[in-house]
Amino acid sequence: MDESRPIFIQITEQVENDIIDGTLAEGAQIPSINEFATFHRINPATALRGVNRLVDDGIVEKRRGIGMFVTTGARARLVERRRDEFATAYIRPLIVEAEKLGLDIDQLAALIRAERIES
Amino acid sequence: MTTVVRAQGLTKRYGSFTAVDHVDLTLEENRIYGLLGRNGAGKTTIMQMLTGQLFPEAGTLDVFGREPAEHADVLRRMCFIAESQRYPDSFKAAHVFKAAPWFFENWDAAFAEQLIADFRLPLNRYIKKLSRGQLSAVGVIVGLASRAPLTFFDEPYLGLDAVARHIFYDRLLEDYAEHPRTIVLSTHLIDEVANLLEHVILIDQGRILFDRDADELRGSATTVAGPRSAVESFVADRPVIGREGLGGLASATIDGRLDQAERIKAAELGLELAPVSLQQLIIHLTGTDLRADSTDKEVAA
Numbered sequence: 001m002d003e004s005r006p007i008f009i010q011i012t013e014q015v016e017n018d019i020i021d022g023t024l025a026e027g028a029q030i031p032s033i034n035e036f037a038t039f040h041r042i043n044p045a046t047a048l049r050g051v052n053r054l055v056d057d058g059i060v061e062k063r064r065g066i067g068m069f070v071t072t073g074a075r076a077r078l079v080e081r082r083r084d085e086f087a088t089a090y091i092r093p094l095i096v097e098a099e100k101l102g103l104d105i106d107q108l109a110a111l112i113r114a115e116r117i118e119s
Numbered sequence: 120m121t122t123v124v125r126a127q128g129l130t131k132r133y134g135s136f137t138a139v140d141h142v143d144l145t146l147e148e149n150r151i152y153g154l155l156g157r158n159g160a161g162k163t164t165i166m167q168m169l170t171g172q173l174f175p176e177a178g179t180l181d182v183f184g185r186e187p188a189e190h191a192d193v194l195r196r197m198c199f200i201a202e203s204q205r206y207p208d209s210f211k212a213a214h215v216f217k218a219a220p221w222f223f224e225n226w227d228a229a230f231a232e233q234l235i236a237d238f239r240l241p242l243n244r245y246i247k248k249l250s251r252g253q254l255s256a257v258g259v260i261v262g263l264a265s266r267a268p269l270t271f272f273d274e275p276y277l278g279l280d281a282v283a284r285h286i287f288y289d290r291l292l293e294d295y296a297e298h299p300r301t302i303v304l305s306t307h308l309i310d311e312v313a314n315l316l317e318h319v320i321l322i323d324q325g326r327i328l329f330d331r332d333a334d335e336l337r338g339s340a341t342t343v344a345g346p347r348s349a350v351e352s353f354v355a356d357r358p359v360i361g362r363e364g365l366g367g368l369a370s371a372t373i374d375g376r377l378d379q380a381e382r383i384k385a386a387e388l389g390l391e392l393a394p395v396s397l398q399q400l401i402i403h404l405t406g407t408d409l410r411a412d413s414t415d416k417e418v419a420a
Contacts, residue, residue: 001231001393006334007314034296041288042314044296046334086381089268 011050128178156322198267251278
């Protein structure tokens with residue numbers, strides 16, 4: 001767990017990441033609150049708070065007495081949101097660092113292309 | 120939400136020394152609280168008043184709807200695990216677990232047995248022959264298996280090794296999930312328990328320094344490090360709770376969350392941002408010498 005941010009937000013993001021990369025398919029059951037709590041050694045109220053954000057968001061639905069499941073269309077919505085956030089989270093810091101090193105936009109683009117071919 | 124404990128103006132003096140100074144405090148049902156602070160801050164005295172072992176000098180105290188002292192129906196619902204619990208000389212570990220159900224109506228003997236195996240506690244040994252860690256294990260087992268609606272652990276694990284402490288955390292969380300109850304953990308191993316806590320109460324010199332949600336505290340302070348002039352300009356109009364410096368380098372810890380724009384600004388100034396753990400935050404807030412020192416510098420700067 002990352003010390004700098006509230007744990008409940010990290011629980012939300014962890015489930016979102018699992019949905020985006022396909023570890024949790026649409027319709028799949030997510031771990032229970034107590035499983036989150038004991039696995040991460042965190043307070044169950046914190047785990048509940050993290051999962052409830054997904055429920056409020058319509059990413060996960062509760063089925064009474066059974067558990068919590070990934071909703072249909074959850075992945076597409078999460079991907080769309082992450083794309084909106086991509087510029088501030090990744091591009092902006094990248095440009096700041098590139099400017100510090102005296103790299104212009106064309107050089108930066110070339111570096112990105114080269115990196116992509118390598119990997 | 121049901122309130123289990125409500126204290127107002129709670130005060131306890133020992134001669135001219137004020138151990139607990141007008142403390143207001145509420146504990147809600149089925150939460151895990153951290154009661155944190157330095158040695159002699161007043162944590163144990165507060166817990167002893169809440170459990171009816173000490174009479175407050177002033178203030179009102181309401182536990183499960185009544186004053187705790189000499190009210191059997193209130194005391195029966197509480198379990199207090201002291202740092203160095205004393206037992207009769209003739210007692211073996213087994214006797215403690217045999218006697219426990221007389222005091223705790225929710226006592227779970229099967230759970231106690233599982234814990235005895237987990238901690239590898241020798242039942243047939245006299246209590247006074249147990250190692251420091253094993254003696255702590257006796258207390259931890261009583262505290263967990265009693266399932267009291269209000270359980271206090273006061274520095275429960277002196278001498279317990281890292282493995283045993285993690286068994287304690289794991290069993291506590293598992294059992295709390297199945298049998299919710301109000302738990303108050305008082306400990307110096309703040310980093311180890313930080314994630315277990317839902318709420319943190321910090322005591323210093325008999326007073327409450329803060330009483331906040333653990334989630335709120337996380338990321339509520341940040342350390343900014345880099346060239347001294349850049350650090351100083353960045354923290355200029357922010358509340359600084361700690362400062363360190365070496366030559367041209369400085370680091371300052373500020374109280375308050377940074378938003379995305381401020382983080383970008385810090386990066387543009389060439390500053391490193393580091394999160395402050397609950398333990399570090401408490402060191403900054405209760406290290407009185409440090410605090411006085413940083414205030415002086417702030418005035419000078």
